[in-house]
Amino acid sequence: MLNRYPAWKNITVILVTVLGILLALPNLYGDDPAVQISENNATLTDTTTTQVEQALNTAKLPYKSAVLNDNRILVRFNDTDTQLRALDAVKKTLGNNYSVALNLAPRTPKWMRAIGLKPMSKGLDLQGGVHFQLLVDLNAAVQTKLQRDATDIRGSLRERLIRYEDVSLSGDAINVTLRTPEDVAKAKTFISTEYPELTVTPGSQPNTLTARMSPQNIQQLRQLAVEQNITTLRNRVNELGVAEPVVQQQGGNSIVVELPGVQDTARAREILGATATLEFRLVDYTGNAVLAKQTGHIPLDDQLFPDKAGNPVLLKRDVIVSGDQLVDAVSGYDQESGTPDVSVTLNSAGAAKMGEVTRENLDKPMAVLYIETKTEHTTVNGQPVLVHKKVYTVINVATIRGIFSNRFQITGLAQDEAQNLALLLRAGSLAAPMDIVEERTVGPSLGQENIKQGFYAALLGFVLVVVFIALYYKIFGVIADLAVFMNLVLTVALLSLIQATLTLPGIAGIVLTLGMGVDANVLINEHIREEVRSGNSPQASIHAGYRRAFATIVDAHVTTLTAAVMLFLFGAGPVKGFAVTLSLGILTSLFTAIMGTRSLVNWFYGGRNLKKLPV
Amino acid sequence: MEFFHKVPHINFLAARKLAMGMSVVVLLIAVVSLAIHGLNFGVDFTGGVTVQVAYPQPADLRQIRETLGTAGYQDAIVQNFGTPEEVLIRLQPKKGVSGKDTGSAVLAALQKASPQVKLEQVNFVGPEVGKDLATKGALAFFLTLTGILLYIWFRFEWRLALGGVAATLHDVVFTVGFFSIFHLEFDLNVLAAVLAVMGYSVNDTVVVFDRIREDFRITRKGTPFEIINLAVNQTLSRTIITSGVTLLVVIALLILGGPVLHGFSVALFVGIIVGTYSSIYIASATALILGVSKKDLMVRVKEDKKVDDMP
Numbered sequence: 001m002l003n004r005y006p007a008w009k010n011i012t013v014i015l016v017t018v019l020g021i022l023l024a025l026p027n028l029y030g031d032d033p034a035v036q037i038s039e040n041n042a043t044l045t046d047t048t049t050t051q052v053e054q055a056l057n058t059a060k061l062p063y064k065s066a067v068l069n070d071n072r073i074l075v076r077f078n079d080t081d082t083q084l085r086a087l088d089a090v091k092k093t094l095g096n097n098y099s100v101a102l103n104l105a106p107r108t109p110k111w112m113r114a115i116g117l118k119p120m121s122k123g124l125d126l127q128g129g130v131h132f133q134l135l136v137d138l139n140a141a142v143q144t145k146l147q148r149d150a151t152d153i154r155g156s157l158r159e160r161l162i163r164y165e166d167v168s169l170s171g172d173a174i175n176v177t178l179r180t181p182e183d184v185a186k187a188k189t190f191i192s193t194e195y196p197e198l199t200v201t202p203g204s205q206p207n208t209l210t211a212r213m214s215p216q217n218i219q220q221l222r223q224l225a226v227e228q229n230i231t232t233l234r235n236r237v238n239e240l241g242v243a244e245p246v247v248q249q250q251g252g253n254s255i256v257v258e259l260p261g262v263q264d265t266a267r268a269r270e271i272l273g274a275t276a277t278l279e280f281r282l283v284d285y286t287g288n289a290v291l292a293k294q295t296g297h298i299p300l301d302d303q304l305f306p307d308k309a310g311n312p313v314l315l316k317r318d319v320i321v322s323g324d325q326l327v328d329a330v331s332g333y334d335q336e337s338g339t340p341d342v343s344v345t346l347n348s349a350g351a352a353k354m355g356e357v358t359r360e361n362l363d364k365p366m367a368v369l370y371i372e373t374k375t376e377h378t379t380v381n382g383q384p385v386l387v388h389k390k391v392y393t394v395i396n397v398a399t400i401r402g403i404f405s406n407r408f409q410i411t412g413l414a415q416d417e418a419q420n421l422a423l424l425l426r427a428g429s430l431a432a433p434m435d436i437v438e439e440r441t442v443g444p445s446l447g448q449e450n451i452k453q454g455f456y457a458a459l460l461g462f463v464l465v466v467v468f469i470a471l472y473y474k475i476f477g478v479i480a481d482l483a484v485f486m487n488l489v490l491t492v493a494l495l496s497l498i499q500a501t502l503t504l505p506g507i508a509g510i511v512l513t514l515g516m517g518v519d520a521n522v523l524i525n526e527h528i529r530e531e532v533r534s535g536n537s538p539q540a541s542i543h544a545g546y547r548r549a550f551a552t553i554v555d556a557h558v559t560t561l562t563a564a565v566m567l568f569l570f571g572a573g574p575v576k577g578f579a580v581t582l583s584l585g586i587l588t589s590l591f592t593a594i595m596g597t598r599s600l601v602n603w604f605y606g607g608r609n610l611k612k613l614p615v
Numbered sequence: 616m617e618f619f620h621k622v623p624h625i626n627f628l629a630a631r632k633l634a635m636g637m638s639v640v641v642l643l644i645a646v647v648s649l650a651i652h653g654l655n656f657g658v659d660f661t662g663g664v665t666v667q668v669a670y671p672q673p674a675d676l677r678q679i680r681e682t683l684g685t686a687g688y689q690d691a692i693v694q695n696f697g698t699p700e701e702v703l704i705r706l707q708p709k710k711g712v713s714g715k716d717t718g719s720a721v722l723a724a725l726q727k728a729s730p731q732v733k734l735e736q737v738n739f740v741g742p743e744v745g746k747d748l749a750t751k752g753a754l755a756f757f758l759t760l761t762g763i764l765l766y767i768w769f770r771f772e773w774r775l776a777l778g779g780v781a782a783t784l785h786d787v788v789f790t791v792g793f794f795s796i797f798h799l800e801f802d803l804n805v806l807a808a809v810l811a812v813m814g815y816s817v818n819d820t821v822v823v824f825d826r827i828r829e830d831f832r833i834t835r836k837g838t839p840f841e842i843i844n845l846a847v848n849q850t851l852s853r854t855i856i857t858s859g860v861t862l863l864v865v866i867a868l869l870i871l872g873g874p875v876l877h878g879f880s881v882a883l884f885v886g887i888i889v890g891t892y893s894s895i896y897i898a899s900a901t902a903l904i905l906g907v908s909k910k911d912l913m914v915r916v917k918e919d920k921k922v923d924d925m926p
Contacts, residue, residue, distance in 0.1 A: 125875070133744060251747075265719075265737070437741030441718070446667070446735040453873035461867035465860055472617070472856070504875055505804055511868055512811065512883070515861030516818070522860070523822065526853045533621075552825040555770060556818045562762040563814030567807060570755035575807040582811065 002539045003606035005599050013599045016591070017486060023493035026108045026119040031127075032064060032076040033083035033444070034105040035090055036261075039071075039098050048094070049073050055093035061086045076105055080444045101242050102128070102261030102444065120495050121244065122260075123503030123577060126451050128444035129260035130268055134233075134434040136253045141225035141432030142172065142218055148322075149195060149211075150174050155318055156194065162186050166300075174211040175203060184209060222253075228431035230255055236272060246501075255434070265441050272436070277323030278410075278421075282357070283365040283397055284314040305369060307394040315367050315394070320357045325350030331422035334411050340418040341411045351406035358404045368396040368410050370421070454507035461511045462488070465518055473525045476615050479600045480521035483592040487517040490588035491581065506577035513585025516560065520593030523556075524549040529615050538613035542605060546598060553593060561586050619852040628844045631900040638785060638897060645792020652795050657802030658705060660749055662742035664717045666704045667735040668725060673699035679725065686724035697874035701735065708739075752806045759810060760784070763817045771824055772911045778901035779820045782893040786816040790886045794878075804879040812886030815861070819854060819894040826850045827899065831912040839908050843899050851895075858891040 037052060038044070049068050052075060056063050063086065064076040075090075077083045083102060091100045104127045106119050124131050146169055153174065154167040163179040164187070176191070178184050184207055191200050191211055198211040213221070230247055233255060237245040246258040262268050284302045289312040292298050302314045328345040346354060358366075370393045396412040413421065465484065470477040491510055495502065528545030536544065564586060567579035605613075658665050676693050679702060683691045688706050696703035708717040718737035725732050760780060768776035790809055794801050826846040834842055865887060869880040 133741075135741070135743060435741075436739075438744045439718075439737070439739040441734070441737040443733065443735045445669075445733070450873065450875060453871055453876075457868045457871040457873075457876070460871055461864035464863040464867060468860060468863065505807060505879070508804075508868060508872065508876055508879055511864055512861075515857075515864040516815070518860045519818070519857040522853050522856045526850075526856070529617075530622075530849070548829075552822055555821045555825055559763060559766055559817045559821050560814040562766060563759050563810055563817070566755045566759040566762065567810050570751045570758070571807065571810075575803060575810075578807045578811070582814075 002543050003602045005602040005606070009595065010599050010603075013596055016490070017596075020486065020490040020493040023117065023496050024489045026106065026112050026117045027492055027496060029107040029109070029119070031104040031106050031122070032078075033080045034077065034103045035075045035083060035086050036101050036103040037073040037075070037090060037094065037098055038101075044068055044071055044073060048098075051093060052090055055089050056086055059085070059089040061089060074103070074105055080448060084444070099242075103244075104261070118496060118499065120492070120500055120502040122447075122451075123501045123506070124258055124260060124440070124442050124447075125504045126447050126454075126502065127260055128442045128447040129258065130262045130265050130442075131438070131440040132257040132259075132269070132272060132436050133250065133438035134229075134255045134257065134272065135437045136226050136229055136255065137433045137435070138222040138225060138253055142213070142221055143169075144432070145221060146172065146174060146213070149198065151317070151319055153191060153195075153211075156190070157187060160186070160190060162190065172212060174198070176209040176211065177203075177205070178207050178209070181207065183207075225431040226253060226255070229434060232430050233257060233272060254437075261444075265439070269436060269439070272434075277371050278326070279322045279369040279371065280320040280354070281315040281318065281367055281369055282320065282361060283367050284316055285365055287314045289314040305392045305394050307397070313367060313394045313397065315369065320366075321346060321350045321354050325353075329422045331415075331418040334409060337411070339411060340413050340415040341409045342413065342418050342422045343407065343409050346406045348406070351404075354404045354406075354408075358400050358402070362400055362403070365397050365399050367394050369393070370395045450504050454504055458507060458511045458514075461514055465514055469518060469521070473521075474614050475604070476521075476525050476528065476601070479597050479604070480518065480525065482600065483521055483597045484514060484517050486596055487585065487588050487592045488514065490592065491585045494584045494588065495581065500580055501577065502581075503577035505575065506581045509578040509581030510585060513582060513589060517585065517589035517593065519556065520549075520553045520589055521597060523552055524593065524597065525615060528613070532613055532615060538605070538610035541613060542601060546594075546601075550594065553590070557586050557590050618855065623848050623851055625848060625851070626844060627847050627895055628840055628900060628903065631896060631903070634896040635900060638893075642785065642788050642792070645788055645795065648792055648795040652798065654791070654795050654801040655798050656745075657800045657805075658738055658740050658745075659803040660745045660801070662740045662745040663705065663707045664721070664740075665736070665738045666706075666718055666721045667696060667701065667737070668704070668722070669701050669733045669735050670729065671700070671731050674702045676702065678728070679704070682724055682728040683721065686720070688721065688724075691721075701874075748803065748806075752810075755810060756787070756813070759813050763813070767817075767821065767824065771828060772907065774902045774905040774907040774911065775824050775827070775898075777905060778898040779817055779824065781901045782820050782890075782898035783813050783816050785893045785897045786812055786886055786890045789889045790882055793885045794882070799881065800878055802878060804876065805882045808879045808882035809886065812883060812890060815883075815887060816890035816893060819858070819890055820898040822853065823847060823850050823894050823899060824902075827902075827907075828912045831909050832914065839903060839906075842909075843903055843907075847895055847899055854891060854894065858887055861887055 037048070039048075046068060049066055052073060053063075053066050056066075056075070061082050062078065063082070064078065066073060066075040075086065077086060087100060087102060094100065104122060108117065108119060150167050150169050153176065154164070157164045157167070157176075162183050164183070165177040165179060167174065167176050169175075176187060178187055184202075188200050188209055191198060191209070195211070197213055197217040199214055200209055200211045202208070203210045226249055230249060234245075234247050237247060237257065237259065242259045242262055244260055246256065248256055250256045257272060259268055284299065287299050287302060289304065292302075292304055292314055293312040298304055299314070301317050303317055304312050305315055307313050325347050326344060330343045332341060332343060333339065334341040372391045372393070395417075396410055398411070410421075462484075466481045469480050469484070473480060488510065491513060495506075500506075524545055527549045528541050531541035531544045532538070561583060564579050564583040567575055568583065571579055674695070676695065680691065680693050683689075683693065683704070683706075691704050691706040693702060693704050695701065704721060706717070706721070718739060722732075722734055722737070760783060763783060764776050764780045767779045787809055790812055791801075793799075794805065799805075823846060826849055827843055830842045830846045830849070831839075834845075837845070862884070865880055865883045868876055869884060872880055
């Protein structure tokens with residue numbers, strides 16, 4: 001019989017509908033403005049919760065609840081104004097050891113959360129926060145690696161008693177100058193075996209060697225550098241205590257960082273952009289640093305650096321231990337003097353080296369060299385260029401009093417210096433310097449405003465469409481309306497399922513798919529009308545109408561999907577969000593228009609003896 | 616309710632030369648405007664800084680300009696954004712000051728003049744990013760165009776594919792030209808809207824093509840001119856209803872979507888209107904001029920099996 005649907009199709013439609021409603025449901029509850037408190041190195045207890053509650057009561061700031069969960073305290077408020085004032089109050093009470101951040105806490109009921117139902121997360125334009133795009137200087141990563149190799153080679157040659165005159169870096173090549181041809185042969189074998197990524201060739205001068213990296217190795221190193229920077233950024237962002245940060249690679253050499261709820265952009269930028277590392281080196285106490293600076297005659301194994309006051313210090317070229325061998329760094333106070341310090345823990349290789357050097361150099365001075373990379377914008381030939389400048393400062397010179405193991409203290413710092421240094425060291429060093437090339441800050445009130453506007457636009461669009469279609473196609477119009485509504489529910493359900501981030505352009509995408517979703521229904525209904533007009537029976541008209549509209553609907557959807565996929569592949573940020581909602585909307589529209597409406601039409605009209613078809 | 620109780624018999628294609636001529640003239644104006652004025656690119660593309668602030672009372676734009684001028688930002692563009700209380704400031708970073716610090720510096724200057732000012736949004740986009748965006752946008756445009764060409768070619772026929780591409784190109788140039796002529800800001804959201812217009816335009820065109828193919832197959836007599844005219848008339852009702860409904864939604868966005876989505880909605884509004892026109896005139900007329908005929912669209916393989924796959 002015409003227009004009867006097999007049971008499995010009806011069941012599929014019902015199942016998808018129920019599942020869709022269930023998945024979309026969490027989005028109905030909205031969010032509470034909240035303040036989130038976490039601590040970096042310790043577990044939070046109820047004492048802290050009580051402390052926070054007291055602080056809020058004293059400041060007369062009403063809150064909905066304060067709950068300790070997953071080692072973070074979430075305090076919910078009624079409005080963003082109270083939330084902002086509470087942020088200041090809590091920060092003041094708890095002090096520097098806690099991370100206090102703004103957050104949006106979904107009001108989803110417990111049972112939904114228990115079975116893993118979550119609402120879509122909101123983009124920065126809807127909840128406020130900072131968006132950064134950082135460009136990684138990959139050439140610098142290669143330079144740093146070669147620099148380290150050059151230092152290592154120098155040390156190893158000496159250890160193996162291969163006599164060299166100079167090991168230096170020029171461009172992307174390490175030039176090694178040796179004393180005799182025998183040394184050249186020995187050095188060549190040694191470097192080739194110990195550094196397989198370097199290709200060693202005889203240099204232009206006699207008794208010289210040139211070591212270079214192959215293009216493949218350089219490519220690999222670049223990718224590793226980006227990955228390491230991402231890891232480091234994640235660590236740093238975690239230190240900032242942001243609610244749900246996003247750190248991801250974009251393109252070959254860019255990293256996007258999104259910090260929802262963060263308002264203090266200056267601090268965020270400082271922490272993200274800074275590249276600081278430490279080196280421990282011996283001081284050349286036999287040389288005269290002031291004289292060396294004046295004459296420019298620096299002993300071959302030495303380098304000249306300024307200390308914090310700007311006075312020159314002569315340090316040995318060889319690095320005992322550098323920042324990447326560091327396991328942990330905690331700021332605190334020196335037990336004897338009470339001055340701020342940073343307690344450093346090294347890994348085993350670093351500890352061994354440190355132990356060996358301190359044993360051999362007891363009662364001799366050692367320096368801590370602080371290396372910070374700063375970026376500057378300059379113009380070269382009219383083109384804006386970023387220049388990374390390394391700034392070296394000797395922050396501390398102290399006499400080695402004992403044999404260091406894996407733990408020791410760095411002193412001679414101001415309190416905020418100690419805190420920042422500990423944070424940067426703990427968060428790891430960056431493999432390559434980065435620069436912020438894009439920064440977008442959205443205030444929390446603007447986010448609320450955007451949500452309101454997006455919501456009302458969607459509502460108005462929906463109401464207009466629904467009323468018009470119902471008037472125009474009567475019963476078939478109501479069925480089409482149900483389909484468009486289901487289309488909306490299913491799109492939201494899919495977006496929640498993949499935990500997509502909803503942005504304002506994303507809402508626009510949803511609104512637009514409403515219009516497009518109607519198209520399939522219009523096609524079907526126009527075809528049915530046409531069949532009725534040409535004198536076919538009602539049942540045959542329904543059947544033929546759906547049959548003839550089918551291919552057109554598929555073609556129309558596939559072509560629109562082509563554009564949406566391109567938008568996704570090549571768009572950035574907000575455009576991507578738009579493309580995701582548009583694509584999902586197109587897919588759900590295919591389902592609801594073809595299967596969804598047909599099952600309703602068949603259920604309503606199928607098998608009935610119809611004289612007339614009101615369409 | 617029914618707007619088209621009978622299939623209308625409008626001789627659309629009779630006016631094809633006039634319509635094509637008009638389109639060519641309008642497109643020429645668009646291209647000339649693009650060549651002379653260019654586009655009023657937003658910070659997304661040019662790089663620079665935008666600062667959006669809100670005052671408790673309607674903002675005095677002249678005073679803000681003065682304040683910024685004293686602070687050394689004579690070139691700042693200051694305008695209202697959405698409401699009289701909200702102000703959008705666009706500027707290029709000063710030499711020697713990085714773009715990132717410019718936002719804070721501007722806010723500090725404004726707060727000094729009037730302490731109640733509230734920061735709503737700061738955007739800083741480096742020049743590298745803007746260039747990258749423009750390249751990617753152009754790439755997305757050409758790839759979408761190629762994708763559409765190949766799909767219609769594969770599903771239909773090359774003359775129709777060229778007609779579809781011509782119509783899509785027509786809509787994009789018209790929409791972008793509209794932004795150039797009226798000096799509207801072209802930002803990332805507008806780019807997204809233009810690409811969405813491409814999708815929409817081709818959707819509309821494909822529906823007409825589908826009907827053209829069907830009519831070529833079922834009609835025994837009739838010139839291509841008559842058949843294409845018939846197909847356009849038969850789909851007219853659907854074309855107008857769908858475009859009308861989509862326009863309703865876009866109008867909702869235009870009214871209530873707020874200033875952020877304004878450019879986006881305008882681009883869609885313009886794009887949908889020309890998209891509807893172009894699927895009637897440009898797409899079908901191009902195919903007709905290229906000489907599409909009955910034999911080009913006859914069934915190549917047996918396709919009757921498809922009926923059983925119907926849901």
